[in-house]
Amino acid sequence: xxxxxxxxxxxxxxxxxxxxxxxxxxxxxxxxxxxxxxxxxxxxxxxxxxxxxxxxxxxxxxxxxxxxxxxxxxxxxxxxxxxxxxxxxxxxxxxxxxxxxxxxxxxxxxxxxxxxxxxxxxxxxxxxxxxxxxxxxxxxxxxxxxxxxxxxxxxxxxxxxxxxxxxxxxxxxxxxxxxxxxxxxxxxxxxxxxxxxxxxxxxxxxxxxxxxxx
Amino acid sequence: xxxxxxxxxxxxxxxxxxxxxxxxxxxxxxxxxxxxxxxxxxxxxxxxxxxxxxxxxxxxxxxxxxxxxxxxxxxxxxxxxxxxxxxxxxxx
Numbered sequence: 001x002x003x004x005x006x007x008x009x010x011x012x013x014x015x016x017x018x019x020x021x022x023x024x025x026x027x028x029x030x031x032x033x034x035x036x037x038x039x040x041x042x043x044x045x046x047x048x049x050x051x052x053x054x055x056x057x058x059x060x061x062x063x064x065x066x067x068x069x070x071x072x073x074x075x076x077x078x079x080x081x082x083x084x085x086x087x088x089x090x091x092x093x094x095x096x097x098x099x100x101x102x103x104x105x106x107x108x109x110x111x112x113x114x115x116x117x118x119x120x121x122x123x124x125x126x127x128x129x130x131x132x133x134x135x136x137x138x139x140x141x142x143x144x145x146x147x148x149x150x151x152x153x154x155x156x157x158x159x160x161x162x163x164x165x166x167x168x169x170x171x172x173x174x175x176x177x178x179x180x181x182x183x184x185x186x187x188x189x190x191x192x193x194x195x196x197x198x199x200x201x202x203x204x205x206x207x208x209x210x211x212x213x214x
Numbered sequence: 215x216x217x218x219x220x221x222x223x224x225x226x227x228x229x230x231x232x233x234x235x236x237x238x239x240x241x242x243x244x245x246x247x248x249x250x251x252x253x254x255x256x257x258x259x260x261x262x263x264x265x266x267x268x269x270x271x272x273x274x275x276x277x278x279x280x281x282x283x284x285x286x287x288x289x290x291x292x293x294x295x296x297x298x299x300x301x302x303x304x305x306x
Contacts, residue, residue, distance in 0.1 A: 030285070031284050034288030038296070045299065046299055075233045075234060075237065078230070079227065082270075083223060086220065086221070195272045202264055206240055210256050213245050
């Protein structure tokens with residue numbers, strides 16, 4: 001009996017209850033994350049409503065090809081993460097390690113593309129306080145857009161970095177045979193976090209890059 | 215033993231394809247002159263994408279009702295935060 005539920009902490013009646021408790025915990029955390037980014041979105045909405053022309057002009061200066069590619073990369077990493085969780089459910093260890101590694105690689109690709117984008121922004125004098133220069137009208141308000149652009153994308157990139165660290169850790173644990181179909185909560189919970197980071201980007205992308213392209 | 219029916223990998227691949235199609239749609243629509251409708255359309259596509267990820271990839275479709283309530287509360291909180299903040303700005 002004890003062996004059957006080796007991964008069951010003593011305060012739980014059965015593995016299902018333990019799993020539900022873990023899921024409840026991560027969803028509560030994700031709700032606070034949603035609210036955290038919500039504050040940034042609210043600040044963005046207020047400034048955009050006040051300075052629509054400046055935000056339209058500023059958004060056209062962002063790098064849409066790189067950001068669009070990055071969106072596809074992150075959406076794909078969400079797929080590989082979902083397949084990793086599926087592999088964990090089936091107890092397929094090589095597949096689990098493989099999908100997790102691929103997710104880490106795609107997360108790193110996202111950050112690499114973001115770094116290239118930041119470098120191009122710097123060269124185009126779009127970084128506030130670091131040689132920002134805009135020749136058109138409402139230069140201060142355009143700079144305000146770029147404060148928001150760097151803060152929102154920066155905080156999001158930090159979340160991607162944390163996610164990469166978590167997934168890499170899970171991959172090492174998986175390769176050491178730490179999970180089974182009866183217990184794979186860390187994979188499940190890390191997957192939920194990663195999907196949320198993906199969802200947040202799906203909102204960040206249009207509000208920063210697609211304001212006024214037509 | 216509730217919540218033990220696993221999602222088939224085909225579903226994840228299908229969701230992925232739909233997400234990429236919606237990405238193409240949101241970028242494409244941004245280049246059309248739709249006036250005030252551009253932004254609501256972009257956001258509606260984002261909400262659809264988020265709903266797909268939450269229902270299928272994050273398993274909310276088959277999750278405990280408590281988890282679904284918590285997930286919705288987060289977005290409900292954002293809606294209140296943004297709309298009430300905007301009321302203030304727009305009413306000045």
